[in-house]
Amino acid sequence: MMYPLIFATNNANKVREVQSMLDPSWKLITLKEAGIVADIPEPFDTLEENARAKAEFIYQSTKKNCFSEDTGLEVYALNNAPGVRSARFAGEQGNDAANIQKLLHLLDGNSKRNARFRTVISLLLDGDEYQFEGICTGTISLTPRGENGFGYDPVFIPDGSHQTFAEMDITSKNIFSHRKKAVAKLLHFLSTYHGQSKN
Ligand code: IMP
Numbered sequence: 001m002m003y004p005l006i007f008a009t010n011n012a013n014k015v016r017e018v019q020s021m022l023d024p025s026w027k028l029i030t031l032k033e034a035g036i037v038a039d040i041p042e043p044f045d046t047l048e049e050n051a052r053a054k055a056e057f058i059y060q061s062t063k064k065n066c067f068s069e070d071t072g073l074e075v076y077a078l079n080n081a082p083g084v085r086s087a088r089f090a091g092e093q094g095n096d097a098a099n100i101q102k103l104l105h106l107l108d109g110n111s112k113r114n115a116r117f118r119t120v121i122s123l124l125l126d127g128d129e130y131q132f133e134g135i136c137t138g139t140i141s142l143t144p145r146g147e148n149g150f151g152y153d154p155v156f157i158p159d160g161s162h163q164t165f166a167e168m169d170i171t172s173k174n175i176f177s178h179r180k181k182a183v184a185k186l187l188h189f190l191s192t193y194h195g196q197s198k199n
Contacts, residue, residue, distance in 0.1 A: 002027040005190075006034055006066035008058035013150040014069065014179070020170055021183045026190055034062060047072050047084055051122035052129060059124045067123040069182065073152050075115040075140060078106060086152070100144055100155050113140040117156065117178035121186050126195045134182030149173060 006029045007015055015030050022028055031038070040057050042050040047070040054068035074080040082089035082103070090098035107113055119134040137159045144154035146166025153165035158176035165173050174180045 001025065004029050004064065006031070006058060006062060006064055008040060008054050008066050008068035010038075010040065011150075017170065017174075017177070017179055018069075018183055021174065021180055021187070023187050023191065026187075029064075031058070034064075036061065040068075042070065042084075042087075045084055047118060047120040048122075048131060050084065051120045051131065055122040055124045055129070065123075065125050067121055067186065069119055069121045069179065071117060071119045071178065073103075073115060073117055073156070075103070075107070075113075077110055077112045077114070096151055100152060103140065103152070103155065104143070107140055114138075115140050115156065117152075119178040119182040121182045123186060123189070125193070130189060132182045132185035132189065134178040134180065134185065136176050136178035136181070138176075 003025060004027045007018060008031065009015065010031060015028070019028055036058065038057070038061070040054045042054065044050045044053060051068050051070040054070065055066055058066045058068065070084070072083040072086045074083050082099070086099070087094050090102040092098060114137070116135055116137045121132040123130045123132070139157050141155045141157050141164055144166070145164045146154050146168070148168060148170075149166045156165050157163065158165065161176065
């Protein structure tokens with residue numbers, strides 16, 4: 001049996017990452033596949049609220065089971081900035097190069113470069129919400145390195161590696177990835193779920 005589940009994001013990189021982690025009994029449906037073209041709002045100050053808002057937004061228009069995720073980079077020396085504002089840190093939404101430049105500039109000369117990625121997934125299943133968190137700790141590199149991945153990957157070195165995420169292939173990134181940890185919790189939950197969707 002295949003159980004359809006919409007992933008409420010327009011980020012093709014995230015879809016590719018999550019697809020590479022999914023158990024085949026749940027069929028991941030992208031917004032594009034669901035025929036939904038929408039700019040999903042992220043108006044809140046916490047990852048938890050934004051993740052919920054995104055899932056609810058899609059649930060309202062589809063009435064189908066769905067999940068969303070929101071991720072932030074939290075840099076300790078910057079009081080956990082950019083955090084929930086990671087995508088628009090340098091002003092313009094989703095300008096990865098400008099965001100990285102701003103981050104490196106703010107940390108210039110600072111040897112305290114510890115940071116973490118935090119992902120929150122919000123699942124709306126049979127009308128109830130469930131949240132799952134994944135954390136990856138690491139450090140911010142002095143300069144960008146690598147061509148893979150997206151966002152802050154070229155400057156994030158996860159603990160336990162000497163490479164940035166952008167120097168890794170997707171399989172290696174998944175060994176450390178915040179998103180992978182949150183998705184693993186989601187998948188574990190789904191594999192033990194015996195509610196309405198599985199009747
Ligand atoms: P959002 O979850 O789409 O709001 O992403 C927030 C910001 O974090 C964006 O700038 C993303 O590019 C960045 N981001 C999210 N996940 C990752 C990741 O796995 N690696 C690097 N940057 C990420």
